[in-house]
Every structure is written in structure tokens, then in C-alpha cells.
Amino acid sequence: MKFEAITIKDIAKALHLSVSTVSKALRGSHEISEETKQQVLAYARENNYRPNPIAQSLKRGRSKSIGVIVCNIDNNFFSQVINGIESVARQKDYNVIITQSQESYEREVAGIENLSSRSVDGLIISLSAETKNVDHLIRLHQKGLPMVFFDRITDEIATHKVIANNFKGAYEATRHLLQQGYRHIAQITSSGSLSITLERLEGYKKALTDAGLTPDPQYIKFVQHGGMIPEETQQALAELLRLDVKPDAIFTASDRLSTTTLSLLKKMRISVPRQVALVGFTNSISADIFYPSLSAVTQPALEMGQTATDLLIQLLESKRPITQFQKKVLETELKIRDSSIRQPQ
């Protein structure tokens, strides 16, 4: 089971030098003669010497790794974000450690606790659907652990944040439905404690009022675990379809909710868009091969991951403490497909 590797000590012994000389030679210190340097470098290269990153971390007080916590990796939006995170982290020589909260507050706390206890230089966070209280993060932030939020953010912590223009995305999606002539537009959305939920809700409401309509609370359904539990979505949908005036269109405000809703409608043999139209937030790469193809608000997920990571590393490597924080808002894109196009009656 051991994985013996060569250390500086071994090099020193072999070359009859001291450890410090070898160390300095390896990092090209001017204190060391060119001759010795070459000798050390040659020996190191021959024997495939790699500095022990753990020892370096201990010495430097930085682990060169960043922690990521998301609700679930098995979701096109988040996997694309992580793709972005991983690409810039790797390039800047950071490791990426991933934890999933599975939309559970407890797991989020435990995961963050685990990541934070100094094994990680900074955190990239998207809150879980259950999270209503961010004291666990506030504590860490006050202690000086750098963090960047994306997607599901909180106002209670002053740091960099990266989000999509959720308001506008939802506004455009709803307006599109209105333009198609739909008047009873429902929304199925995530937990009301999530920032994205509120932002998308506002966009939806604004589009309605701009069109002279009054948002009806009956038409707004919150799904507590953001679609992770299909039964919750099922119930929300059933309640909508049981209303006296059934919605003629539905706006689903998150990735998982969109695909689940479409799937449920199909199972219930409800024709989309004839009986009910559908527009959803989704980053599924397959939205155009759905039946019907799904009109969707797409977020620049990869870019969100990259931006968040850039900001975090900026935080990590800054000499002076940063007090001015950015909230980057990336634009969404509405792709209109069949699921929302009004059919001739």
C-alpha cells in the first residue's frame, strides 16, 4: 500500500548536500551556484522528483485547492458550472473538491464544515433549497475564509457573487407566453427561500402586470426541494390542473422542474402546447430533441463557473484585503421552441 516517493532529503543525501541547499537549488535561488543547481536539477529530473504538495501546503498555509458545494452534480446546469470551475482552477493550479448538499440544509452544513476546516483555501457556493439560515457561512466568512456565491446567493454575506439575470430571464419567458396569447400563466418554482426563486418570481410578476394582468397566488407553486423529489412536482402540477380556471401555460423556474414537468405532462397525456404551454429554465443540451422541443431560458453556466472561480482566485491571491465586491450578472438567453408556440385552435 505504500507509495514511496523521493524527497528532498533523499536528494541531499545522494548528492552530499544539505536539505536547504537542495530546496533552494530546486527553486532556483541565487544563493546557490549554477553548478550545484544543475546537479540538483539533473538528479531531481532523473529520479522524477515531485515536491510533496502536502508538506508545501503545511508550510505555506495554503492548500491550493478550492471547495465547491452545489445541490447536485447530476443536473446539466450544475455540471456545466463545475466544468467551468474545473477548467480555470486546473489552469491556475488549484484542485477542485466537490460536495453535494442534495438540497439538504444539514448536508450543506456538514459539507461546508468539512471543506472549511482548513483543507481548502476558499469556497464556491450555491445554497441548498432547504437553507434559510446562513449563520454557518457567516461564521466562516468572518474568520476570513474567502468565498464566492453563484446562482443561489445570499444578501447576508458581503463577497463576490455571480448570477444570471434571473429577473430578465423570467420576464422574457413570461412576456413571450403573453405574446403568444396565453393569459392564465402559472409558475412552478423552487423553494421560496432561494434568491433565484424570488428573482424569477419578480420577473414573472412584472411581465404580468406590464401586460395589465394581476398575478394570482393560486397560480404560483413552490416546490420545496427544487424538483429533486418528483412527487413534490407532481403534486404542484396536479394542484394547478385542479383549479377552476386551469392555467393555459406554465413557466417552470428551474432546470430539474422543467424536465420533470414536461415528463409528467406527457405521462398525463396532456398535450403541450395545445392544452398547456410550457417555458422553462433549463441548460439541458437536449432541449431541442424533447417532445415537444422545449422553449427554454438558458443560463451561461460554463461562464458562471469560470467567472466565479476567477473571482475566488483573485480573492485568494490578493495581497491586500478586498473590500469592494462585485455582483456579476450574466445574461440569459431565451430559446423559443415548440412547447410555447400557440397552436391554431
Added chain:
Amino acid sequence: MKFEAITIKDIAKALHLSVSTVSKALRGSHEISEETKQQVLAYARENNYRPNPIAQSLKRGRSKSIGVIVCNIDNNFFSQVINGIESVARQKDYNVIITQSQESYEREVAGIENLSSRSVDGLIISLSAETKNVDHLIRLHQKGLPMVFFDRITDEIATHKVIANNFKGAYEATRHLLQQGYRHIAQITSSGSLSITLERLEGYKKALTDAGLTPDPQYIKFVQHGGMIPEETQQALAELLRLDVKPDAIFTASDRLSTTTLSLLKKMRISVPRQVALVGFTNSISADIFYPSLSAVTQPALEMGQTATDLLIQLLESKRPITQFQKKVLETELKIRDSSIRQPQ
């Protein structure tokens, strides 16, 4: 930027004890009196002491983290596998560090090199499509770095492996097409250097010969980067459709290839399954809302991740060197949907 945390030293100073006493007290050594233990524990708890995992790693020679390398995380199959990996790793208190090869041999080598240089206790690997040579892994394996392969494995390294029953999956998919009456069944598959490609190819061929047909090389198209580059898939498909006797059915042998092919057929306005039927390997959670709904061979991805991690941790924590290795073969499931059902002419 600093994140000052309390150390054993601080506790020792505060309580007028020695570092070693505190350390022992914290781990409940019998050498320490009950009274002192309580005192130390209380102080540690009050001040929210967390042992520094990096120092522990250095001391113990184990980092309690495992490295994962896959081609791409943004893919339902792999994200589900990682979901499985993360869940059991977390439970056994290991961190999961993820790297993507993007199907590039160079990136695979660099990523593994980076992970392996002692920051990781073991590796979970699925080879990239470009990888024809595994010397970089053989070296590490010989040095004693434990590794487990899944999905895209190699024969050249003796260790635990976890795969799906690719032969049977492909056999059943092809047989199903044959049973539907299709006779010119093409296959679009990944790079020929991948184990999964060969296994699935064999299953496909066996089903054909069992039905008295002779596999025709013209009907077998290899896509070098496993569908990461849509143009490659496009070209493979175009070549198939340009044949004198066009295929009446296509079997796509990987996740990305399946969705891409369906999407391309749709763009070309080729009716599925009327003009050409389709069965593919995919773990997309949305296969039933595709148009047409996609008949698919599904792999137990979550379970593969869990099994691979269990096996790796078993390797890591075994007292005596393990010489007997397992090759776990998990069963696939063929879900028949519309894309392969023969339509009345």
C-alpha cells in the same frame, strides 16, 4: 486573507499543558487522566477546535482524498457516476478531487500527474477516448498508487475494475432492432481504442450473426472523440446515409453520441423511427421526453460510482497488500421506447 484557526499549541498554552498531552487527550488516550481530558475537550469545543487536516496528512502519509478522472463531467452518465463516488467517499470521510480529460490524452496525462504527486491516496479512472497507451498509469501503479478503473478500462493493469455488461447491453439493443424487423443496422460508436467500444461492438456483431447476418464494416462508424465534437458525429452519420443501401436502424454506443445523433436526425428532417430507427446507450434522465422517446440501454451509473469507490477504499485501507482483483460487471437495462418501434408501412 488569513484564516487564523486554533491549534493544539494554543490549547496547550492556554491550559498550561504540553502539546503531546493535548493531542492525546483529544484522541482519548488512556494515558491521560479523565479530568485533563474533560478540560481539554471542553476548551477545544468552546473554541471550535478542528485538527488541521494537512498536518495530519503529512504525519500520516495519507491525504484522505481520492482523485477522479473522467472525460467530461457534463454528461449524464459521468455525473451520475460521480454522484455515486461522492456519496460513498463523503460517508467514509474522503474528499473527492475531480479532473476532466476532455477526451484528450495529453490532458489525461497531465491531470493524473497532478493528482498523483502524492496529494491523493488513490485514483478512480475512466480513460479518455484518445488514450491508446497507459504507460503513465502503469508507472504509477507500479510505484504503489492504488487505482480502480470503471467504464473505460484497460487490460494492462491488474487492479479492480467496474464496468457495465456492455456486450449484453449492445447485444440486446441490436437483437431488439432485429426483432422489430430491421436488417441494415448501423452502429455509431466511440474511439476504437476504448474497451467499451470493443465490448459493445462485439455484442452488436454477435446479435447480427446470431440472426444469420454478416456484420458489414461499412455500417460501423467510429467517432474519435466520443461525440464531444459534434462535427465528427455529423460526418459519421452523413457517411452512413450516403451508402447505397442506407441503414434502416442505428445503434449509438455512447451517451453523447445518442443525443447528438437524435438531434442531427431531427435537423436533417429524417423521421425516426420511420426512416431510420434508433437505439442508444444513454443515461439521460430525459430519454422519455425526447421526440421520439429514445429506446436506450441504461447503465447503473450511480452504482458504478459507489462500487468503484468501495473497492478503492478497500484497497486503501487494507492492511495486507491485495493481489486478488475483482472485475465487477453490472447489468444494463434496455428501455424500449418509440425510437425503435417499427411503424406499419
Added chain:
DNA sequence: TTTATTTACGAAAACGTTTGCGACCTTCAC
């Protein structure tokens, strides 16, 4: 009372680095 045993703790080395400082030698200017 002496000796042996137990209990409770501390000193120090070790894991593999990095780094400030001092030691020694050579070279050069005056």
C-alpha cells in the same frame, strides 16, 4: 523501609518543505 508497578504527563523526533541567518571562503579595493 525498600522495591516494583502504575498513572499522568512532557520532551523530542518525525512527516517534507521553506527560509532567515550565520559561517566560511574567495575576491577585490584601498
Added chain:
DNA sequence: GTGAAGGTCGCAAACGTTTTCGTAAATAAA
């Protein structure tokens, strides 16, 4: 010939733990 300067290297401390060993005091056995 003396002093300063510069070049080259090693010593030792430090990062935060764990662990081996030693030792003093207290207790038990003789």
C-alpha cells in the same frame, strides 16, 4: 595587509500534528 563585499552553503526553526520514550510522583507489594 586589512577590511569589505560577495558568493556559496549548512544549521535550525517553523508549519500542526502524532507517537515513542522517558520520568516523576503516587500507589502497591515486599
